[in-house]
Amino acid sequence: MFFDPMYFVYVAPALLLAMWAQWRVHSAYAAASQEPAPITGAAAARHILDSAGATDVAIEQVPGKLSDHYDPRAKVLRLSPEVYGQRSLAAVGIAAHEAGHALQDAQGYALMSIRNAAVGVANIGSGFGVILLLIGLGIGLSQLAWLGILLFGGTVFFQLVNLPVEFDASNRAKAQLVSLGIVPQAEMRAVNNVLNAAAWTYVAATLQSLLTLLYYASFLTGNDSD
Numbered sequence: 001m002f003f004d005p006m007y008f009v010y011v012a013p014a015l016l017l018a019m020w021a022q023w024r025v026h027s028a029y030a031a032a033s034q035e036p037a038p039i040t041g042a043a044a045a046r047h048i049l050d051s052a053g054a055t056d057v058a059i060e061q062v063p064g065k066l067s068d069h070y071d072p073r074a075k076v077l078r079l080s081p082e083v084y085g086q087r088s089l090a091a092v093g094i095a096a097h098e099a100g101h102a103l104q105d106a107q108g109y110a111l112m113s114i115r116n117a118a119v120g121v122a123n124i125g126s127g128f129g130v131i132l133l134l135i136g137l138g139i140g141l142s143q144l145a146w147l148g149i150l151l152f153g154g155t156v157f158f159q160l161v162n163l164p165v166e167f168d169a170s171n172r173a174k175a176q177l178v179s180l181g182i183v184p185q186a187e188m189r190a191v192n193n194v195l196n197a198a199a200w201t202y203v204a205a206t207l208q209s210l211l212t213l214l215y216y217a218s219f220l221t222g223n224d225s226d
């Protein structure tokens with residue numbers, strides 16, 4: 001089952017979309033890195049957080065490229081070295097997006113709370129769920145296999161909730177960069193390109209988990225009718 005070529009037929013559209021989105025992220029990031037900004041990514045994030053009253057959120061540097069994320073448990077915004085220290089539109093755009101997540105958290109944005117609660121369910125679904133499915137198929141117990149698929153549905157649910165959270169963080173970032181005067185409206189194009197490309201990677205990930213769920217279900221209904 002791991003090597004079933006039909007799996008790739010099912011998820012091929014998502015894989016192609018993911019490859020295209022990754023390529024767009026990297027080319028948009030490279031282009032926006034060449035466009036100067038008045039302050040670094042870290043300074044932009046600090047400015048956005050402070051002006052929204054989120055002064056308790058810390059900003060730290062983490063190793064890696066595009067490893068930027070907001071940690072809601074520690075209330076820390078972690079930025080990659082390039083984003084943290086560069087004065088470019090790429091840096092301020094990504095830093096502002098992560099600051100957008102911190103603002104969602106500070107303002108009790110409901111979908112973010114649901115997403116954070118669903119992380120555990122998603123991890124169980126993609127791990128234990130798939131194991132149950134395989135065992136169920138292996139011993140011919142379809143109820144167990146369906147339970148595995150149900151758990152995998154938790155992963156799909158997480159991805160679906162994650163999408164509007166990501167879009168909202170980017171919308172907040174774009175609005176804050178302009179209203180705080182960090183990036184003039186006329187120069188927002190390069191920022192928009194980076195954030196929109198990143199959004200497509202999330203769409204691709206969601207599509208992939210949805211198509212994987214469909215594949216599992218069709219595999220099992222096919223088995224049932226044999």
Ligand SMILES: [Zn+2]
Pocket residue numbers: 097098101166169
């Ligand atoms: Zn994000």
